[in-house]
Amino acid sequence: MAPNPQTPEEPQDDPAAYAGLDAESAERLARERGWSSVRSLPPGALITMEYRFGRLNFEVADGVVRRSWKG
Template sequence: MAPLPTPPAQPEDTPDRYVGLAAAEATRSAEEHGWSTVRTLPPGTIITMEFLQGRLNFEVQDDTVTRCWVG
């Protein structure tokens, strides 16, 4: 039987620190801090509620991160 895949590491980072940053700056910083996936979404976007280890989500309005959450 094949071994179970190892999920990406969850960086020890504070998502709130990205709020208020420009989207490109926040994405670059998140990637440098070890997030394997960074997703940028406009306000009100309908998304699934699946949790993905190592993913950081940004809600961006007018090129500024207004909300940030893990998963």
């Protein structure tokens, strides 16, 4: 029987902590904290809904992170 695949670990980080930061600083901080992928999106962007371990999404308006979420 094949072993169950290992789920990659994500940083122990609160995505809400990035709200209000400028996008460039937020991305740099996220990478320092261990996020392997950081995606910046404009408000209302159409995106795929697949969950990707290690990815942090930012909704950015006027150069500022308005919200962020994992996946």
